[in-house]
Amino acid sequence: MSVASPVRETSSKASIDAIVALTAPAMGEVNAMILAMAGSNVALIPEIAEHLISSGGKRLRPMLTIASALAYGYRGSDHVKLAASVEFMHTATLLHDDVVDESDLRRGKQSARMIWGNQASVLVGDFLLGQAFRMMVDVGELSALRILSTASVVIAEGEVWQLSAAKRMTTGEADYLKVIEAKTAALFAAATEVGPVLAEAGPEAQAQMRAYGLNLGLAFQLVDDVLDYRGTAQALGKNTGDDFREGKLTLPVILAHQRGSEAEKAFWRGALEGGENDDAALLEAKRLLERHGALEATVARARGFGEKAFGAASALPASPSRTALLDVVAFCIDRVN
Amino acid sequence: MSVASPVRETSSKASIDAIVALTAPAMGEVNAMILAMAGSNVALIPEIAEHLISSGGKRLRPMLTIASALAYGYRGSDHVKLAASVEFMHTATLLHDDVVDESDLRRGKQSARMIWGNQASVLVGDFLLGQAFRMMVDVGELSALRILSTASVVIAEGEVWQLSAAKRMTTGEADYLKVIEAKTAALFAAATEVGPVLAEAGPEAQAQMRAYGLNLGLAFQLVDDVLDYRGTAQALGKNTGDDFREGKLTLPVILAHQRGSEAEKAFWRGALEGGENDDAALLEAKRLLERHGALEATVARARGFGEKAFGAASALPASPSRTALLDVVAFCIDRVN
DSSP states (O other), X not given: OOOOHHHHTSOSSOOXXXXXXXXXXXXXXHHHHHHHHTOOSSTHHHXXXXXXXXXXXXXXXXXXXXXXXXXXXXXXXXXXXXXXXXXXXXXXXXXXXXXXXXXXXXXXXXXXXXXXXXXXXXXXXXXXXXXXXXXXXXXXXXXXXXXXXXXXXXXXXXXXXXXXXXXXXXXXXXXXXXXXXXXXXXXXXXXXXXHHHHTTOOHHHHHHHHHHHHHHHHHHHHHHXXXXXXXXXXXXXXXXXXXXXXXXXXXXXXXHHHHSOXXXXXXXXXXXXXXXXXXXXXXXXXXXXXXXXXXXXHHHHHHHHHHHHHHHHHTSOSSHHHHXXXXXXXXXXXXXX | OOOOHHHHTSOXXXXXXXXXXXXXXXXXXXXXXXXXXXXXXXXHXXXXXXXXXXXXOOOHHHHHHHHHHHTTTOOSSHHHHHHHHHHXXXXXXXXXXXXXXXXXXXXXXXXXHHHHHHHHHHHHHHHHHHHHHHHHHHHTOHHHHHHHHHHHHHHHHHHHHHHHHXXXXXXXXXXXXXXXXXXXXXXXXXXXXXXXXXXXXXXXXXXHHHHHHHHHHHHHHHHHHHXXXXXXXXXXXXXXXXXXXXXXXXXXXXXXXXXXXXXXXXXXXXXXXXOOOOHHHHHHHHHHHHHXXXXXHHHHHHHHHHHHHHHHHHTSOSSHHHHHHHHHHHHHHHTTO
C-alpha cells in the first residue's frame, strides 16, 4: 500500500534518517542527560531506567522536540532538557502502562514489571516523572512548563478513560479518537509545541507545531493498532495480537464490530469482555477484520491525520528541519507496509 | 507518657485546634480547589478522588503550607494553590503506596485499590500528580516549583529504597532514617519551605521552615511506626499490626532485632522475609518489642526530632502562626499517648 500523494513528496523510501541526522548533535546531549537524570544511589532505579533506555526505543518524541526548536531557528541549549523531559514522561507512562495492561513484553524484551515487579515499575515511573518536572523547572520557561504539565494530566485522564471504555463495545469511533488523542497524541503535541516556545516564535508557530504533533500522534497510534493485527513483533516492538489477547478495544475492532452481523457482534463482545483470547480466536478476529476492510479503513484514517500533520509542517520555510519533520510523517504511516 | 519540656510549653492538651483555626479561611479555598482540580469528564477520576478526599485525612500538610506562609506575613492567595498541590502530591503517593503495599485499608476505610483496582489507583495517582504540577505552574514561582518537584523525586526514590530495604535485616537505624526522611519528611519539608518562599522572606527563613518540616515529618513517621504496634485502628487510620503482617521493616523492629538474642533475631528474620504473619506472630513481636524497650526508644527518637522542629519554629516572632506550628509538633508526638 502506498501513502497518498503529499506525504509521498518527501523521499522515495520513508525513513527517519533525516531527523536522526538533523538532531544527532543535540540527541547526544539528550542521551547523556537521560543517563545522568536516571542516576540514583538507590541501585534499582538506574537498573530499571537503563533497561528501558537500552531497549532501543527510537527516541522519536525527543527528536521531535529538538527538530521543532531547530525549525524555528532556536540556538540555545534548553531544548536538550525539554527533550529529555519528554522522553522521561514517555518512559514513565510505559512503566505504568505495562503494570495497568499486565504486559509481558515491551519493545520485544521482557517488560520491567516482569523482571522487577509491579511495585518497582510504579515507583520508578513516579521517579522518572518527577525528574522530568525537575528538568523542565530548570529550563524555567513557564509556557513550556504549562504545556508539558497539562500533557501529563491529559495522558493520565486518557488512560483512565481507556480503562473504563476498554471493555465497552458501545465506544464508538469518535470516543476512541478522543482516548488516543489524550493518551498518545497529547505528548506528541506537547513535544513539538515546546520547540517554537523556546524559539519565541509566537502563538501562530506554536499552534502550527501543536497541530503537527497532535495529528502525527493520532496517525502513529492508529498505525500501531493496525500493526497489532498485521505486523511482526519486530516492527511493533511488542507481541502482535496482544491488543486482542488482552481484550483491548482499538479502532479496527470498533469498525469490524459496527460492520458485522449479529453473530459477529457477539463474537467481539465475548472476546473483549472475556479478555483472555487464544490463537484460534485471534485467527477468527483477523478473518473478520479482513472481511470488513477494518484494517484498511483504519489505515485510511491514519493517512488522513498524516495529511494534516504534513500540512501543518509544510507551512515552514524550506529547511533540513522541515524535511525531517515531513519525513517523520511518511515514516509513521509507512510502517504498515 | 508526657512530652519533654519545650514541646510541652505550648498548651495543656496538644491539639491541632490552633492551626485549624488559623488556616480555616484559606483551607476553605484549598478544599474548593481540591474538588475543582479533581474534576474530570472521566467519571472514575472524581469518584476515586472524592473517596480519598471525603475519607477524612486531617489535611495536615496543606495546613502547614498555609501556616508557614502566614507566619512570614504572606498576604497573597497563591498559598492556596501550593497547599492544594501539596495535598495532591500526598494523595497521589497514598494511591501508589496502597498498590505497592497491597493495603486493604486506608484511613480506616477500604482502600481505593480494593474498590476500583490497582490499575485505576496507579492512573488516578498519575492524574493527581499532574494536576499538582499544573497548580504549581499556575503560581509561576520557580523556587517553589523547584522545591516541590525535587520533593516528588525524593519521595519516589525513598519508596524504591524502602522496597529494596524492606526485607533486609541489615538495614540499620541510620539507613532507616534516611528512608523515612525521603518518603515522608521530604514532603513535610517542602510543604513548609514554600511558605516563606511565597512571602519572599529570604533564605534563612526558608532554611528554618525546611528544618521545621523535615524534623516534624521524621517525628510524625516514627510515631506512626509505634502506633502500628500500640495504637488503635482509629488513631492510626489503618489496621494496627499491618506493618508487621506485611513484613515491613520499621525502627521498632530494627531496634528489637539489634537488641535481641540469636533466637529472637531468627524470629525477626523469618517474620520479615516470610511477609505473611499471623496474629500469634504479632503477639510475639509485641512481646519482644516490649522486652527490649523498642517502642519507648522509638518514641524517644521521635521526641528528639520533635524538639528540633520545635526549636526551628521557636525562632519565629510570637504570633498565632507560631503557636499553631508549635502545637502541631506537640500533637504529632502526643498521638502515642
